[in-house]
Amino acid sequence: ASGGIGQPLSLLLKLSPLISELSLYDIQHTKGVGADLSHIETRAKVKAYVGKEELANALKGMDLVVIPAGIPRKPGMTRDDLFNTNATIVADLVTACAKNCPRAIIAIIANPVNSTVVIASEILKAHNVYDEKRIVGVTTLDVVRAATFVAENKGLDPTKVNIPIIGGHSGNTIIPLLSQASPPVTFSQQDLDSLTNRIQNGGTEVVNAKAGAGSATLSMAHAGARFSFSVLEALNGKEGVVECGYIASKGDFSYFATPLLFGRNGVEKSMGFGKLTDYEKTLVEKAKKELNGNIEAGLTFAKQYLSKSK
Numbered sequence: 001a002s003g004g005i006g007q008p009l010s011l012l013l014k015l016s017p018l019i020s021e022l023s024l025y026d027i028q029h030t031k032g033v034g035a036d037l038s039h040i041e042t043r044a045k046v047k048a049y050v051g052k053e054e055l056a057n058a059l060k061g062m063d064l065v066v067i068p069a070g071i072p073r074k075p076g077m078t079r080d081d082l083f084n085t086n087a088t089i090v091a092d093l094v095t096a097c098a099k100n101c102p103r104a105i106i107a108i109i110a111n112p113v114n115s116t117v118v119i120a121s122e123i124l125k126a127h128n129v130y131d132e133k134r135i136v137g138v139t140t141l142d143v144v145r146a147a148t149f150v151a152e153n154k155g156l157d158p159t160k161v162n163i164p165i166i167g168g169h170s171g172n173t174i175i176p177l178l179s180q181a182s183p184p185v186t187f188s189q190q191d192l193d194s195l196t197n198r199i200q201n202g203g204t205e206v207v208n209a210k211a212g213a214g215s216a217t218l219s220m221a222h223a224g225a226r227f228s229f230s231v232l233e234a235l236n237g238k239e240g241v242v243e244c245g246y247i248a249s250k251g252d253f254s255y256f257a258t259p260l261l262f263g264r265n266g267v268e269k270s271m272g273f274g275k276l277t278d279y280e281k282t283l284v285e286k287a288k289k290e291l292n293g294n295i296e297a298g299l300t301f302a303k304q305y306l307s308k309s310k
Helices: 006-014 030-038 052-059 079-100 113-126 140-154 189-200 202-209 217-235 278-308
Strands: 021-026 045-050 064-067 105-108 135-138 165-167 174-176 241-248 255-263 266-270
Touching: 006 021, 006 030, 006 217, 021 030, 021 052, 030 045, 045 052, 052 079, 064 079, 064 217, 079 105, 079 113, 079 278, 105 113, 105 217, 113 135, 113 241, 113 255, 113 278, 135 217, 135 255, 140 165, 140 174, 140 189, 140 202, 140 217, 140 241, 165 278, 174 189, 174 278, 189 202, 189 278, 217 241, 217 255, 217 266, 241 266, 255 278
Parallel strands: 021 045, 064 105, 105 135
Antiparallel strands: 135 241, 165 174, 165 255, 241 255, 255 266
16 A cells, blocks of 8 residues: 555545545555545545554455555566566465455456466465455556547547457557447557557556656556446446456456456456457457466466465
8 A cells, every 4th residue: 555556546545435444554654654544534444554464454354455566667677577576475465365354356456467366366266265256357557548548549538438458467468449449439550550559558658758767656546446446336236337357267268358247246247358350359369378378377376385385
């Protein structure tokens, strides 16, 4: 909660009437962030926890756990360069979730999402509390970027634009289905190529623009809040709540992002991805090797982590 995404995300969550208790956790500085947020005149009660010895208390009774922990990217780094550090952090946090809030929905923001969701799932399985409806990788930032870039390209209101994103959450694995844009719009091949490329590399655009001072923390906080609000509305009984997310899947990929229908128990079902154009089919083919490699890396790490912790 004290990091580059954690602080702005905590602020956005504090502002929401959907939240009755906001539990903040980090390894440092959480008490200050908590004190600051607690003065805001909204419903959510803020509780701040710092250090591993307070983690269990931070998690008890939670309905939704959002994990943006880890180190951010610097210029020249890929999301995979974060792997070992972030994988261990996620594994430790999800182990604590398995013990203290096994029924919570867990939303993973920590990169590389294509692998960290796999690691989290394997840990929940090892503790016999795995429920595929309750563990999701947050790919909302790709959806947010796609809406913004397409709206700019077509002169539309970005709040009215929706582009489904399938695949994963890094580089070539991010597959925007521009043919299914709402409202319906058509693109030249040149626009298709440039928009797809910009959506896939939006994170790198921000990392480079910040020149070593961070990654996409503010837009990610917005995307994380949007995802969280959707999940909470669905838990409260709102029907027809759809957000894209990365979950366990059947078929060519054992994990895959699609539009998901949320309900009172988390993910009700994947909405699938309809009919793909030939261009989109080639994007899926291009993603195969990288995405399957990311999934495999997650499985390998989880196996090593679990064998050490026995």
